[in-house]
Amino acid sequence: xxxxxxxxxxxxxxxxxxxxxxxxxxxxxxxxxxxxxxxxxxxxxxxxxxxxxxxxxxxxxxxxxxxxxxxxxxxxxxxxxxxxxxxxxxxxxxxxxxxxxxx
Amino acid sequence: xxxxxxxxxxxxxxxxxxxxxxxxxxxxxxxxxxxxxxxxxxxxxxxxxxxxxxxxxxxxxxxxxxxxxxxxxxxxxxxxxxxxxxxxxxxxxxxxxxxxxxxxxxxxxxxxxxxxxxxxxxxxxxxxxxxxxxxxxxxxxxxxxxxxxxxxxxxxxxxxxxxxxxxxxxxxxxxxxxxxxxxxxxxxxxxxxxxxxxxxxxxxxxxxxxxxxxxxx
Numbered sequence: 115x116x117x118x119x120x121x122x123x124x125x126x127x128x129x130x131x132x133x134x135x136x137x138x139x140x141x142x143x144x145x146x147x148x149x150x151x152x153x154x155x156x157x158x159x160x161x162x163x164x165x166x167x168x169x170x171x172x173x174x175x176x177x178x179x180x181x182x183x184x185x186x187x188x189x190x191x192x193x194x195x196x197x198x199x200x201x202x203x204x205x206x207x208x209x210x211x212x213x214x215x216x217x
Numbered sequence: 218x219x220x221x222x223x224x225x226x227x228x229x230x231x232x233x234x235x236x237x238x239x240x241x242x243x244x245x246x247x248x249x250x251x252x253x254x255x256x257x258x259x260x261x262x263x264x265x266x267x268x269x270x271x272x273x274x275x276x277x278x279x280x281x282x283x284x285x286x287x288x289x290x291x292x293x294x295x296x297x298x299x300x301x302x303x304x305x306x307x308x309x310x311x312x313x314x315x316x317x318x319x320x321x322x323x324x325x326x327x328x329x330x331x332x333x334x335x336x337x338x339x340x341x342x343x344x345x346x347x348x349x350x351x352x353x354x355x356x357x358x359x360x361x362x363x364x365x366x367x368x369x370x371x372x373x374x375x376x377x378x379x380x381x382x383x384x385x386x387x388x389x390x391x392x393x394x395x396x397x398x399x400x401x402x403x404x405x406x407x408x409x410x411x412x413x414x415x416x417x418x419x420x421x422x423x424x425x426x427x428x429x430x431x432x433x434x
Contacts, residue, residue: 146434191256
Protein backbone atom coordinates (compact mmCIF):
# COMPACT_ATOMS: atom_id res chain seq x y z
CA UNK A 115 0.00 0.00 0.00
CA UNK A 116 2.91 2.36 0.43
CA UNK A 117 5.28 1.56 -2.42
CA UNK A 118 3.61 3.92 -4.83
CA UNK A 119 4.63 6.99 -2.82
CA UNK A 120 8.33 6.12 -2.53
CA UNK A 121 10.28 7.57 -5.38
CA UNK A 122 12.65 4.99 -6.82
CA UNK A 123 15.63 6.98 -8.03
CA UNK A 124 16.50 6.20 -11.62
CA UNK A 125 19.78 4.32 -12.00
CA UNK A 126 21.13 6.89 -14.44
CA UNK A 127 20.83 9.67 -11.82
CA UNK A 128 22.71 7.64 -9.19
CA UNK A 129 25.51 6.62 -11.56
CA UNK A 130 25.62 10.14 -13.06
CA UNK A 131 25.94 11.69 -9.59
CA UNK A 132 28.77 9.31 -8.65
CA UNK A 133 30.56 10.06 -11.94
CA UNK A 134 30.16 13.83 -11.46
CA UNK A 135 31.50 13.55 -7.89
CA UNK A 136 34.60 11.66 -9.07
CA UNK A 137 35.23 14.23 -11.84
CA UNK A 138 34.80 17.13 -9.38
CA UNK A 139 37.22 15.41 -6.96
CA UNK A 140 39.84 15.19 -9.72
CA UNK A 141 39.25 18.87 -10.57
CA UNK A 142 39.57 19.79 -6.87
CA UNK A 143 42.95 18.04 -6.62
CA UNK A 144 44.13 19.52 -9.95
CA UNK A 145 43.09 23.02 -8.84
CA UNK A 146 45.12 22.62 -5.64
CA UNK A 147 48.27 21.99 -7.70
CA UNK A 148 47.65 24.99 -9.99
CA UNK A 149 49.08 27.64 -7.64
CA UNK A 150 45.99 29.82 -7.67
CA UNK A 151 46.81 33.00 -5.68
CA UNK A 152 45.24 33.40 -2.23
CA UNK A 153 42.42 33.72 -1.35
CA UNK A 154 41.10 32.39 -4.66
CA UNK A 155 42.59 28.92 -4.02
CA UNK A 156 40.36 28.59 -0.94
CA UNK A 157 37.35 30.06 -2.77
CA UNK A 158 37.83 27.58 -5.64
CA UNK A 159 38.17 24.61 -3.26
CA UNK A 160 35.08 25.59 -1.25
CA UNK A 161 32.99 26.28 -4.37
CA UNK A 162 33.83 22.81 -5.69
CA UNK A 163 33.11 21.28 -2.25
CA UNK A 164 29.69 22.99 -2.09
CA UNK A 165 28.96 21.77 -5.62
CA UNK A 166 29.79 18.19 -4.61
CA UNK A 167 27.78 18.53 -1.39
CA UNK A 168 24.77 19.73 -3.41
CA UNK A 169 24.98 16.67 -5.67
CA UNK A 170 25.14 14.30 -2.66
CA UNK A 171 22.20 16.01 -0.92
CA UNK A 172 20.05 16.40 -4.05
CA UNK A 173 20.56 13.01 -5.69
CA UNK A 174 21.99 10.48 -3.20
CA UNK A 175 19.90 11.80 -0.31
CA UNK A 176 16.99 12.18 -2.70
CA UNK A 177 16.05 15.74 -1.71
CA UNK A 178 14.98 16.59 -5.29
CA UNK A 179 12.13 14.09 -5.06
CA UNK A 180 11.54 14.33 -1.32
CA UNK A 181 9.22 16.39 0.88
CA UNK A 182 10.39 20.01 0.98
CA UNK A 183 10.51 20.07 4.77
CA UNK A 184 13.60 17.80 4.74
CA UNK A 185 15.41 20.27 2.46
CA UNK A 186 14.34 23.06 4.80
CA UNK A 187 15.90 21.20 7.75
CA UNK A 188 19.23 20.92 5.91
CA UNK A 189 19.18 24.57 4.77
CA UNK A 190 18.43 25.78 8.30
CA UNK A 191 21.34 23.76 9.69
CA UNK A 192 23.63 25.48 7.18
CA UNK A 193 22.13 28.89 8.03
CA UNK A 194 22.74 28.38 11.75
CA UNK A 195 26.25 27.07 11.03
CA UNK A 196 27.02 30.34 9.23
CA UNK A 197 25.56 32.31 12.14
CA UNK A 198 27.87 30.35 14.49
CA UNK A 199 30.86 31.22 12.27
CA UNK A 200 29.82 34.88 11.99
CA UNK A 201 29.29 35.53 15.69
CA UNK A 202 32.54 33.75 16.61
CA UNK A 203 34.57 35.71 14.06
CA UNK A 204 33.11 38.99 15.34
CA UNK A 205 35.09 38.20 18.49
CA UNK A 206 38.21 36.37 17.32
CA UNK A 207 39.05 38.57 14.30
CA UNK A 208 39.21 41.69 16.46
CA UNK A 209 41.43 40.55 19.33
CA UNK A 210 44.79 42.18 20.03
CA UNK A 211 46.71 38.90 19.90
CA UNK A 212 45.82 35.32 19.04
CA UNK A 213 45.16 32.86 21.80
CA UNK A 214 47.24 29.67 21.62
CA UNK A 215 46.34 26.74 23.80
CA UNK A 216 49.54 24.72 23.73
CA UNK A 217 52.46 27.06 23.12
CA UNK B 218 7.19 -2.68 20.59
CA UNK B 219 3.47 -2.97 20.13
CA UNK B 220 3.09 -3.76 16.46
CA UNK B 221 -0.57 -4.44 16.78
CA UNK B 222 -2.00 -2.30 14.01
CA UNK B 223 -4.01 -4.88 12.21
CA UNK B 224 -6.53 -2.39 10.88
CA UNK B 225 -4.17 -1.52 8.05
CA UNK B 226 -2.79 -4.99 7.65
CA UNK B 227 0.84 -3.91 8.11
CA UNK B 228 2.58 -5.30 11.18
CA UNK B 229 5.41 -2.72 11.21
CA UNK B 230 3.07 0.27 11.67
CA UNK B 231 3.07 1.56 15.27
CA UNK B 232 -0.34 2.31 16.75
CA UNK B 233 0.22 6.09 16.95
CA UNK B 234 0.64 6.46 13.18
CA UNK B 235 -2.22 6.68 10.71
CA UNK B 236 -0.50 4.45 8.16
CA UNK B 237 2.85 3.17 6.90
CA UNK B 238 3.39 6.27 4.77
CA UNK B 239 3.00 8.69 7.68
CA UNK B 240 5.32 6.53 9.82
CA UNK B 241 7.94 6.52 7.06
CA UNK B 242 7.78 10.31 6.59
CA UNK B 243 8.00 10.88 10.36
CA UNK B 244 11.05 8.63 10.67
CA UNK B 245 12.71 10.40 7.79
CA UNK B 246 12.05 13.89 9.17
CA UNK B 247 13.34 12.68 12.54
CA UNK B 248 16.53 11.52 10.86
CA UNK B 249 16.92 14.85 9.08
CA UNK B 250 16.57 16.68 12.39
CA UNK B 251 19.30 14.41 13.79
CA UNK B 252 21.44 15.29 10.75
CA UNK B 253 20.89 18.99 11.57
CA UNK B 254 22.46 18.37 14.98
CA UNK B 255 25.30 16.50 13.26
CA UNK B 256 25.99 19.46 10.95
CA UNK B 257 26.21 21.73 13.99
CA UNK B 258 28.27 19.12 15.92
CA UNK B 259 30.91 19.09 13.18
CA UNK B 260 30.21 22.80 12.71
CA UNK B 261 31.84 23.56 16.05
CA UNK B 262 35.07 21.94 14.82
CA UNK B 263 34.85 23.77 11.50
CA UNK B 264 34.54 27.04 13.46
CA UNK B 265 37.69 26.10 15.43
CA UNK B 266 39.41 25.45 12.09
CA UNK B 267 38.31 28.83 10.69
CA UNK B 268 39.32 30.77 13.82
CA UNK B 269 42.80 29.21 14.04
CA UNK B 270 43.37 29.44 10.30
CA UNK B 271 42.45 33.13 10.35
CA UNK B 272 44.99 33.63 13.16
CA UNK B 273 47.74 31.46 11.66
CA UNK B 274 47.38 31.35 7.86
CA UNK B 275 51.05 30.44 7.27
CA UNK B 276 50.92 27.56 9.76
CA UNK B 277 48.04 25.92 7.86
CA UNK B 278 49.90 26.18 4.55
CA UNK B 279 53.06 24.68 6.13
CA UNK B 280 51.29 21.86 8.01
CA UNK B 281 49.00 20.63 5.23
CA UNK B 282 52.09 19.75 3.16
CA UNK B 283 52.76 16.94 5.67
CA UNK B 284 49.53 15.16 4.67
CA UNK B 285 49.37 12.75 1.73
CA UNK B 286 47.11 14.26 -0.94
CA UNK B 287 47.02 10.88 -2.71
CA UNK B 288 45.66 9.03 0.35
CA UNK B 289 43.10 11.76 1.00
CA UNK B 290 41.98 11.70 -2.64
CA UNK B 291 41.69 7.88 -2.69
CA UNK B 292 39.61 8.02 0.49
CA UNK B 293 37.34 10.66 -1.10
CA UNK B 294 36.71 8.34 -4.05
CA UNK B 295 36.16 5.38 -1.67
CA UNK B 296 33.49 7.33 0.26
CA UNK B 297 31.78 8.50 -2.94
CA UNK B 298 31.67 4.85 -4.05
CA UNK B 299 30.18 3.79 -0.71
CA UNK B 300 27.52 6.52 -0.98
CA UNK B 301 26.58 5.12 -4.39
CA UNK B 302 26.37 1.53 -3.11
CA UNK B 303 24.18 2.41 -0.10
CA UNK B 304 21.90 4.40 -2.43
CA UNK B 305 21.73 1.24 -4.58
CA UNK B 306 20.88 -0.78 -1.44
CA UNK B 307 17.90 1.54 -0.79
CA UNK B 308 16.88 1.15 -4.42
CA UNK B 309 17.11 -2.65 -4.16
CA UNK B 310 14.84 -2.53 -1.09
CA UNK B 311 12.31 -0.36 -2.93
CA UNK B 312 12.33 -2.85 -5.81
CA UNK B 313 12.00 -5.79 -3.39
CA UNK B 314 15.31 -7.35 -4.48
CA UNK B 315 16.37 -9.01 -1.22
CA UNK B 316 19.66 -10.46 -2.50
CA UNK B 317 20.74 -7.10 -3.91
CA UNK B 318 20.13 -5.32 -0.58
CA UNK B 319 22.61 -7.70 1.09
CA UNK B 320 25.08 -7.40 -1.78
CA UNK B 321 25.14 -3.60 -1.79
CA UNK B 322 25.27 -3.39 2.02
CA UNK B 323 28.29 -5.74 1.97
CA UNK B 324 30.08 -3.62 -0.63
CA UNK B 325 29.33 -0.47 1.40
CA UNK B 326 30.72 -2.07 4.58
CA UNK B 327 33.80 -3.19 2.64
CA UNK B 328 34.41 0.34 1.29
CA UNK B 329 33.95 1.81 4.78
CA UNK B 330 36.62 -0.63 6.04
CA UNK B 331 38.94 0.38 3.17
CA UNK B 332 38.51 4.00 4.27
CA UNK B 333 39.49 3.11 7.84
CA UNK B 334 42.51 1.04 6.74
CA UNK B 335 43.84 3.97 4.68
CA UNK B 336 43.18 6.29 7.61
CA UNK B 337 45.07 3.86 9.88
CA UNK B 338 48.16 4.03 7.63
CA UNK B 339 47.92 7.82 7.55
CA UNK B 340 47.65 8.10 11.32
CA UNK B 341 50.46 5.64 12.11
CA UNK B 342 52.88 7.33 9.69
CA UNK B 343 52.18 10.61 11.52
CA UNK B 344 52.46 9.05 14.98
CA UNK B 345 55.86 7.58 13.99
CA UNK B 346 57.40 11.05 13.57
CA UNK B 347 55.80 12.56 16.67
CA UNK B 348 52.85 14.29 15.02
CA UNK B 349 50.33 13.81 17.80
CA UNK B 350 47.52 16.02 19.08
CA UNK B 351 47.97 18.75 21.69
CA UNK B 352 50.84 18.66 24.13
CA UNK B 353 51.93 15.19 22.90
CA UNK B 354 53.16 16.85 19.68
CA UNK B 355 56.96 16.45 19.34
CA UNK B 356 57.58 16.82 15.58
CA UNK B 357 60.37 19.32 14.73
CA UNK B 358 59.72 19.53 10.97
CA UNK B 359 57.40 22.56 11.01
CA UNK B 360 59.15 25.79 11.93
CA UNK B 361 56.28 27.62 13.60
CA UNK B 362 55.65 28.36 17.30
CA UNK B 363 52.07 27.05 17.03
CA UNK B 364 52.97 23.90 15.11
CA UNK B 365 50.72 21.61 17.18
CA UNK B 366 47.56 23.60 16.39
CA UNK B 367 46.90 22.37 12.85
CA UNK B 368 47.36 18.70 13.69
CA UNK B 369 45.30 18.91 16.88
CA UNK B 370 42.42 20.23 14.78
CA UNK B 371 43.19 17.61 12.11
CA UNK B 372 42.97 14.77 14.64
CA UNK B 373 39.77 16.10 16.20
CA UNK B 374 38.01 16.53 12.85
CA UNK B 375 39.16 13.32 11.16
CA UNK B 376 38.84 11.42 14.46
CA UNK B 377 35.21 12.45 14.96
CA UNK B 378 34.58 11.64 11.30
CA UNK B 379 36.29 8.23 11.76
CA UNK B 380 34.08 7.48 14.78
CA UNK B 381 31.08 8.18 12.54
CA UNK B 382 32.44 5.73 9.96
CA UNK B 383 32.87 3.04 12.64
CA UNK B 384 29.33 3.62 13.96
CA UNK B 385 28.07 3.47 10.36
CA UNK B 386 29.76 0.09 9.84
CA UNK B 387 28.12 -1.22 13.03
CA UNK B 388 24.65 -0.07 11.89
CA UNK B 389 25.14 -1.55 8.42
CA UNK B 390 26.23 -4.92 9.84
CA UNK B 391 23.01 -4.90 11.87
CA UNK B 392 21.03 -4.00 8.71
CA UNK B 393 22.74 -6.87 6.89
CA UNK B 394 21.71 -9.35 9.59
CA UNK B 395 18.11 -8.06 9.55
CA UNK B 396 18.03 -8.14 5.73
CA UNK B 397 19.16 -11.78 5.73
CA UNK B 398 16.29 -12.47 8.17
CA UNK B 399 13.91 -10.98 5.60
CA UNK B 400 12.98 -7.94 7.68
CA UNK B 401 12.91 -5.48 4.76
CA UNK B 402 10.89 -5.31 1.58
CA UNK B 403 9.36 -2.71 -0.72
CA UNK B 404 6.67 -1.73 1.80
CA UNK B 405 9.05 -1.50 4.80
CA UNK B 406 12.69 -0.42 4.46
CA UNK B 407 12.80 2.64 6.76
CA UNK B 408 16.00 1.55 8.64
CA UNK B 409 17.90 1.18 5.35
CA UNK B 410 16.63 4.56 4.10
CA UNK B 411 17.64 6.52 7.21
CA UNK B 412 20.97 4.71 7.58
CA UNK B 413 21.68 5.71 3.99
CA UNK B 414 20.92 9.35 4.91
CA UNK B 415 23.40 9.09 7.81
CA UNK B 416 26.03 7.53 5.55
CA UNK B 417 25.62 10.26 2.91
CA UNK B 418 26.18 12.87 5.64
CA UNK B 419 29.45 11.12 6.59
CA UNK B 420 30.40 11.42 2.90
CA UNK B 421 29.31 15.10 2.86
CA UNK B 422 31.51 15.98 5.86
CA UNK B 423 34.52 14.32 4.22
CA UNK B 424 33.89 16.33 1.02
CA UNK B 425 34.68 19.45 3.08
CA UNK B 426 37.42 17.92 5.24
CA UNK B 427 39.48 16.77 2.25
CA UNK B 428 40.18 20.16 0.59
CA UNK B 429 40.35 22.04 3.91
CA UNK B 430 42.92 19.70 5.51
CA UNK B 431 44.85 18.13 2.62
CA UNK B 432 44.76 20.60 -0.24
CA UNK B 433 46.18 23.79 1.23
CA UNK B 434 49.21 24.31 -0.97
